[in-house]
Amino acid sequence: MDQSQTTLPRRFKVVGQRKRRPDGIDKVTGRARFGADMTMPGMLWGLVLRSPHAHARIRSIDSSKAEALPGVKAVVTGADFNGERNDVSINCMAGDKALYDGHAVAAVAATSRQAARQALKLIEVDYEVLPHVTDVDAAMKPGAPVIREDLITAGVEPVPTKPSNVAARHEIGKGDVEKGFAEADLIVEQSFRTEATHQGYIEPHACVASVSPDGSAELWVCTQGHFMVRNVCAALLGLDSAQLRVTASEIGGGFGGKTTVFVEPVALALSRKANRPVKIQMTRSEVFRATGPTASSSIDCKIGLTKDGRITAAQAELRYQGGAFKGAGADFGAMAIFTPYDIENVKAVAWDVVTNRPKLAAYRAPGAPMAAFAAESTLDEAARRLGMDPLELRLKNAAREGTKAAYGPTFPRIGLASCLEAIGNSAHYRTPLGPNQGRGLACGFWFNFGGETCTTINVNKDGTVGLSVGTPDIGGSRASMCAMAAEELGIPYEKVRTVIADTASLGYNDVTDGSRVTFSSGLCTIQAARQAIQRLCQRAALMWGIDAEAVVWEDGHAKPAGPNAGKFEPLSLAEIAAASANTGGPIAGHHEVNAEGAGVSFGVHLCDLEVDRETGSVRVVRYTAAQDAGKAVNPDYVEGQMQGGSAQGIGWALNEGYVYGDDGRLQNAGFLDYRIPVASDLPMIDALIVEEPNPGHPYGVRGVGETSIVPPLAAVGNALRDALGVRLTETPMAPPRVLAALAAAAE
Amino acid sequence: MRYEAPETLDAAVALLAGESGLAKVLAGGTDLLVQLRSGMIEPALVVDIKRIAETRRIQEESGGFRIGAAVSGAEMGEHAGLKAAWPGVVEAVELIGSTQVQGRATAAGNLCNASPAADSVPALVAAGATARIVGPGGSRELPVEAVAAGPGRTSLGRGEIVASLFLPARGAGQGDAYLRFIPRTEMDIAVVGAGVCLTLDGDGRCTRARVALGAVGPRVILAEAAAAALVGTTLDEAALDALAEAASAAATPIDDKRGTADFRRRVAGVLARRTAVIARDRAKGAAA
Structure with missing residues (x-):
């Protein structure tokens, strides 16, 4: 951080104002293009076949009848996922087991939705139905059906020899809770349960994928992070990141639920196999059964206090299930649970549990x-x-x-x-x-959170400014980016346009999550603007024939730093931009950072x-x-x-x-x-x-x-x-x- | 799937009777289209009855009202005479779906969808409404409570259609009302519904009552014991308590995703009581 970052407080001109949202008109008039609003020539419709069982072994899948149906151009199963077969891959398309009601087991692409729907019915899946468990406490009990045969509890000593539904134990703490409770005049102890909830975004997941025989690919998708989509899909399907260009559509809500992939690699796999563009649009029912939700939980909580209300100790045991894959977020719960308070003695134990439910996705402060x-x-x-x-x-x-x-x-x-x-x-x-x-x-x-961020500012010849950021706008962040760029450059808010650039146009950006965008894309935008200002000052110096160090930037204008620099009329951003062809060409600012300090x-x-x-x-x-x-x-x-x-x-x-x-x-x-x-x-x-x-x-x-x-x-x-x-x-x-x-x- | 939009009831009946596969009647479509889109049903034939003139109108008949099967909730809500005579029925119909859905949804469709939770049905049953059924064998009138046979099933035979609903003339000192319980404030489906229609004499004593309960059994329940608890009383506290108890006793609910059986039994009594009070106040207004 340079010194200027800590110069507070300051008087803002644009920041802090209630400015009109640049994407507002398009959104209220229906002009904005969301995930489902893209079509391509020769496009096929993709549909996903989902398990009707909570837990079942897939003995075989016979898609020959579906493939023979007129209009059907491709059928894919787990076998078509030829890259890493990690949890995300298996969640997108089942391996040898269906792990929850709604788990994808196959997908088809056909020339019409009707043909695709009919084809789904012709795919024969031979299931061996297995015992299931969907409740977090039931899944932890001895004798519960073990749903992942290779899951050994992490974080316990000695290391268990047998698999169970407990993926991990985490412990957070400080001080000595025994001592703290001994000092308490009052101890309150209660147990709680919360059911899983869905992010409930209004826009279902949708994408259009087009894979060319030369290996290049395009993906249009509603997501909170198109760079994540590119990297993950490339890894799951054995593609080069550079060949896969991902463009983020407008997004109808995410709340954390669009920080991973579901249908995107499926559409790419279908497109690759059919050699045609493929669109997949989830139904609401698919959204509920196979995306999102948050963890369900079971928590014991104990707090000790003195008579005058001072907390002497706090202890909790948190059991979260996040579906059939590890990572229920109980550790975040343990880290957050008593953090609003200054407590000497704290102990929070978190249990990460798997059940036959869809894989958890982040949901707002997960x-x-x-x-x-x-x-x-x-x-x-x-x-x-x-x-x-x-x-x-x-x-x-x-x-x-x-x-x-x-x-x-x-x-x-x-x-x-x-x-x-x-x-x-x-x-x-x-x-x-x-x-x-x-x-x-x-x-x-x-x-x-802060995270990896990369932005570019381009100064246009008419004095307007284009700002490219790589973090999809889910809460009005384009307006905030415009405000911060305008604030730094000293130009009106309306002179800046912010776009969400595709993955070929910027370096990697982490997804829009962790409440990070206004903080880190904002920080990156401010630094990119400062670099642009430095260059604007250099150009002004060239125009005046003085040293660049002798030029300062004030209120959107280059000015001589003092009387010794010479006597020149201030040059506006627009004036410097208009003359840029004579002073070295286009003017831009760029910044990249892994932002700390959120x-x-x-x-x-x-x-x-x-x-x-x-x-x-x-x-x-x-x-x-x-x-x-x-x-x-x-x-x-x-x-x-x-x-x-x-x-x-x-x-x-x-x-x-x-x-x-x-x-x-x-x-x-x-x-x-x-x-x-x-x-x-x-x-x-x-x-x-x-x-x-x-x-x-x-x-x-x-x-x-x-x-x-x-x-x-x-x-x-x-x-x-x-x-x-x-x-x-x-x-x-x-x-x-x-x-x-x-x-x-x-x- | 074949789509037909005949212009006469006879033609509609002939089409339906002549189809060997699954045949469905399309009025407002607010249930049918959802079922089609979700793949719940795959009919061979859909017969749209909206082009049949007599399904599209509300007519006064014998002092009451005949409501065509394709009349929308919004049209019923805008019919001053109908609203004044049967406020409970109209309110019940208007609770179905959103403003947009109201432009399409019909009371007859609500009845024929045969959901135990259908909002308009308890109000229609309480009102003593009948349905005119037309089919290959001609025309007949059926009490609305006899139309549903179970969840999603009707008693109608092959080729039969509900052509219209009939609400009888509103008697002197008569009032009706409908209330439902939903977890939200709108855009929801009844967890319990209660329709009450009653008649008061000049002294405010109940001479006649019908109580119908929704979403607490496989079909809408005509709770005769509950109605009997009101007849002969002035709807004093004791009578209302007896009504609530009888309504709870008449309910045969199940535990499901929308509520527990125990909850529904209790709330059936609470709603029957609250609905009866509104019907009583309306009847007094009518008597005055």
């Missing part, structure tokens, strides 16, 4: 919301038993600058206490509740809800979210992230959840029975932006995309406890559970 549900509900119970205000209790224990988190780092400047104070000072916090209403408070934490983000949510005690119906009537954004580059989109995460978290808390039958099949693979909140279900969510600048970014930016989904489960659960007088400990806290809890309490 692993953290369920952990926060456990910790923040337990803390709420502690506050009740101590007779303390829940906000006071949290403020007393809040992590601050200098607090060493159990997962390692010592925090620089952070915003948790400021968020708590913002909520405490809100009118909402002081408004009395009505009958049958309850209020709940919860905190949340997310790490945030600032952690904390949030605090406050929820009021009303319960119909006769039906168990719960209605959120008021909701306020406070979050530390570091610096809000565009406050509209920061508020949007806070509101969107809150809405998703409320859905998770109240009505969303995967429902599996005894047969191991998903029963609610559609938006009718997988209930995300609709607009009329929610009040307007009030967003309070807190700005504690991140010292790791030139403008103080922190990622804001994920933290907002962390507190809602507990905020809703705590409000329900307040309204009902009884605590629910399992999501979804749907009406049947509310009514059953009330009935149990009445007995």
Whole structure:
């Protein structure tokens, strides 16, 4: 980091303004092109055959009848995946076993969708159905069907000799929890369960692949990371990265669920075999059965406190299942669970478990919301038993600058206490509740990420600027990039256009995840702009015939550094650009970085809800979210992230959840029975932006995309406890559970 | 798949009766098209009845209303006379789907889809509505509660169509209402539904009642004991408690992805009670 990055605070001209979103008009008029909006000459339709069984050995696949059907141009199975056969590859196309209901086992490409549909029915798969398990606790029990015969638990001593469904054990901690609990006046211990939820993006996965006989290939796809798509698909299919050009379409939501591949390598394999372009578009049912979801969890939580509310020790055991492949994210849960608090003695043990469910994909702060549900509900119970205000209790224990988190780092400047104070000072916090209403408070934490990033700025001859970034825009990031480029260059926001460049146009960019884009693509954009400014100054120096060092950049103009430099009228960016042919040709700036210094983000949510005690119906009537954004580059989109995460978290808390039958099949693979909140279900969510600048970014930016989904489960659960007088400990806290809890309490 | 759009009921009946494979009737299509697209059904013949004039109109008949099988929910909602006479039925129809779906979805289609959770059916049953069935053997009137035979199945024979629904003349002192329980606030399907139609005499005493429950059994349930709990009372607290208890007892729900049997039984009673109160208030308005 150079010195200028820490020069804070500064007065911004563009950053911090609510600027109009450059992709807005196209999106509201239907002009924007999403994954399904691409067609190519001679294009075929690809469809995927999926396992109807939760767990089955595939004895054989006979596709001869399908291949003989008129219009069918190719059928592929796992055998056509000739590159690495890793977990991602096996998830995209099964090997010798179908591991969950919906697992892809074969795919066809045909000249029409009808022919492809008919062909699917003609593929004969000989299954040997095996016993299955879909519940995390059941999968850990002795005698549970072992679903991956080669899975030996990592992280335990001695190393097990037999396979099990436990992929790994992780432990996070500091201090001595035994000592801490011995010092406690009150110990609260509770267990929680959360059901898996889906990201629920409105746009199903879609792509068009075209592989030429010369080995070059094109892929159009909706994704959060087209460079990831290129690298992964190249590895899975034995292609050269340079030959595979991937272009990211507009994206209708991702929330982490589009940070991996599903149908992309299948479309490429079909195209390669058929020698024609192939389009695959998932149905909603396929999206639910075979993509996403998040982990389901089972968590034991124990917190010890002194009479005056000081936390002396905190301990948790977290069991997550993330489908039939390792990597359920329980370790993230363990790292995040007690991080909002300055606690001397912490121990969190995480168990990563496999079951016969679809492979987990990241979902907004993956692993953290369920952990926060456990910790923040337990803390709420502690506050009740101590007779303390829940906000006071949290403020007393809040992590601050200098607090060493159990997962390692010592925090620089952070915003948790400021968020708590913002909520405490809100009118909402002081408004009395009505009958049958309850209020709940919860905190949340997310790490945030930086990562590999690469951007280019091109100065056009008319004084406008083209900015190329490699991070797909899922939350308005093009607007923020325009703002940061305009801020640095000293030109109007409207003079900058940002595009998401394809994989042939920039160096590798990590996917849009970890709330990283405004932070790291922003940082990279600022540095690229600074390089462009340096070159603009050099060109001005040439035009004036003075040394480049004698030129400074101010308000979008090159100016002589002082009286000794000479007396020249300032040259605008447009004037320098117009003359560029005479001073060395086009002017550009570029930067590449593996960005460090992503600032952690904390949030605090406050929820009021009303319960119909006769039906168990719960209605959120008021909701306020406070979050530390570091610096809000565009406050509209920061508020949007806070509101969107809150809405998703409320859905998770109240009505969303995967429902599996005894047969191991998903029963609610559609938006009718997988209930995300609709607009009329929610009040307007009030967003309070807190700005504690991140010292790791030139403008103080922190990622804001994920933290907002962390507190809602507990905020809703705590409000329900307040309204009902009884605590629910399992999501979804749907009406049947509310009514059953009330009935149990009445007995 | 063959698509036909005849202009007379006779032609439609002939087409349906003449098809040896699976034949389906298309009215609004809000269930049928979804089933087609998802591959749930693969009919050999689809007969669109929207070009048949008598399926497209709402007509006054014997003081009541005859509603063609292709009349949409939006059209029913915009019919002032129908809405004034049978507010409960119209509200129930208007709960189906979104504003866009309302432009297409029909009450007759809702009935023939034979979902136990169909919103309009408990209200129609409570109202004492009948369905006019036309088929190769001619025309007959059937109480709406006799149309569904089980989830997704009707009692209609080969070649038979529901041509229209008939709501009788609204009596003096009569009121109807429908309520459903859904986990969301809209865009959802009933976990429990309750339709009540009752008649009050000049003293506010209930002389006649019909109570129908949805989504708590394989078919919509006409809960006679629940109705009996109201007749002869002024719908005082004791009568409403007895109604709720009888409605819960009449329910035969199952545990499924939408709710537990125990939950549905309890809520059937709660909703029957709340619905009866609305119907009572409407009946009083009507009596006044």
